[in-house]
Amino acid sequence: MTILAFALSFVLLLITTLHVYWGIGGIWPGRDAKSCAHAVVGFRGADEMPSPVASFAVGACLALATLWPLALEGVFASPFPREGLAATALLIGLVFLGRGVAGFTPWWRRLTPEQPFARLDQRLYSPLCLLIGLGFTILAITEFPA
Secondary structure (H helix, E strand, O other), rough: OOHHHHHHHHHHHHHHHHHHHOOOOOOOOOOOOOHHHHHHHHHHOOOOOHHHHHHHHHHHHHHHHHHHHHHHHOOOOOOHHHHHHHHHHHHHHHHHHHHHOOOOOOOHHHHOOOOOHHHHHHHHHHHHHHHHHHHHHHHHHHHHHO
């Protein structure tokens, strides 16, 4: 399970870094703010990236999620009981699973039709959310007492 914890934390660290990068004005994977918004925001008519505050807030949440698998596996000391870490990991997993599933629904497709986001969401973003959610769920379930 330690390998899974490190893999989850690494992937989440990369995603955290991207959100911080966007918060300081980064435009990758676009050529400018508009094309970046079309690639990573995707909402109908979204021609601008979210505000720095919004990007940093998401980055902060992701940074906390990055630490959770490592705390759950005892890689570093945590003030929280293992059961609490496991329950929270399960909640984090459910959030990612929910986002992953939503990406394949007609409702989400209508809400986020901008290209290339819609294509990237079905090929990369939503499947990645499903994998992250599954990873958190597996870690959480293996930590609950029998």
